[in-house]
Amino acid sequence: MPTPPTPQIGQSSRLSVAPMMDWTDRHCRAFHRVLSQEALLYTEMVTAPALVRGGALHLLRFDLSEHPVAVQLGGSDPVELAAATRLCVEAGYAEVNLNVGCPSDRVQSGSFGAILMENPGLVAECVLAMRAAAGDVPVTVKCRIGVDDQDVENTLPEFLSRIVAAGCERVTIHARKAWLQGLSPKENRDIPPLNYDLVREMKMLFSHLDISVNGGIGSLDEALGFINGGLDGTMIGRAAYHEPYTILAEVDQRVFGKDRPVISxxxxxxxxxxxxxxxxxxxxxxxxxxxxxxxxxxxxxxxxxxxxxxxxxxxxxxxxxxxxxxxxxxxxxxxxx
Structure with a gap:
């Protein structure tokens, strides 16, 4: 049976629900899609080794009714990520996203996630390989503003320059550092201070790059504030999961300007x-x-x-x-x- 054509993402990234391990599975996405027809939904992170070496293609299962839906990949080997990207495109995803933000020990031990912020050259190689394998499907990156003691005012622009040159078409920036030592993944979601101003500065510096902000956004009003303030989109995580109706039910009308009734x-x-x-x-x-x-x-x-x-x-x-x-x-x- 031929793979259905991959739909275009369009403007759906103006409001997206973050990829969250153990949460944003296909059942969660089906529920969120009931609330919003327009918001961009993400899978949980799927590792490239699991797909390419482990043959775990069941991890890519989704229903076409979930669209627009993107897959997030974890990995650090350009060849393996390219192979995984081809599998994701064949499965019908509308976007392939590279995880450069997860700070967990398990992810670090695999040399991917937030630790890759220390190696923008390797990330650029990964993006370049994924871009070559993706055809017309966008390749994007989700990252932190930096890790540990990095001087983010200098390292983040360099990081963005490298991945843009490699073909990254959109970046979502979690506006916190990740501390790879000393903080748990849960603490990394709350303790490092948010720096939204730096994300706004990146948009001014990279005016042609589509930039969404993530981290600490707890309401639709906050999300609209970032969009109306010049950023291209917002990504909401835990708030969208714990209060799905409050966040998502009016997204189509308020963010995407659709003239359709709000579901009860x-x-x-x-x-x-x-x-x-x-x-x-x-x-x-x-x-x-x-x-x-x-x-x-x-x-x-x-x-x-x-x-x-x-x-x-x-x-x-x-x-x-x-x-x-x-x-x-x-x-x-x-x-x-």
Whole structure:
């Protein structure tokens, strides 16, 4: 069966949901796509060795309804990344992104992620090889402003210059340093101070480069502030996961200017029923889908009961969509006869 043509990314990167390990799997993306038809969604990071050496092509599985969707690769070998890129393009992804920002020990031991900020020449080689393998599909980079004791005012411009010359078409900058020693991955998401001004300076310096900002963005208003302030886009991570409706439900209207009604929380939950039923029919478990939906009613009456009913019910053997309906009953508007 021929691979469907890869869709164009267009302006979808104006608002994207960050790639997050253990979170942004295909079930999460299906749910986020219910809330926004336009936002750019990312896979969890997939390592190039797992695809090329391990043959783990199941990691690239996604549904065409998730588009626009991009895949994030981890790796540091240009030849291997090129081979992985070809597999991602064949799978139908609309963008291939290189991870140059993850600070975990496991990633460092593989010589990729944030540690690559110390070697812009190697990153440029990787981008060049990926670009040659990607055809018409964009190759992008997600990075930090720097690592450890780097003088980021000097090292970040050099880094960007190298990857742009190699063919990088868009960069998303997490506006924090990564400390490779002394801080855990969780601490690296919160402790290093945010430096949004440096990201704005990079946009002034590289005016033709598409630059999105990531890190600490907790609301749609904040995201719009960066876009209206001259950056090309924003990427939201944990806030979009924990409060998906608050972040994503009005994105199409407010960020992309689409004239379509905002889906209600209740309709968003019900829209997941076909996906859940298909997953269960394949032998999957309810909780693999519904764990991503726990934050749907955050801040609303009945939200706690929604979460408890969904979590406890999904853990029961043979749990099906009746658990979702039971949880939804606790937050459905009450009607009177």
């Amino acid at each position: 929380r209740h309709d968003a939950a019900l829209a997941m029923v076909p996906h859940i039923e298909a997953h269960l029919a394949e032998g999957g478990k309810l909780g693999q889908v519904t764990r991503h939906m726990l934050g749907l009613f955050t801040g609303q009456p009945g939200a706690r009961t929604w979460r408890r009913t969904l979590s406890e019910g999904a853990a029961q053997p043979g749990a099906g969509v009746e658990v979702l309906h039971a949880a939804l009953a606790h937050v459905m508007p009450q009607t009177t006869s």
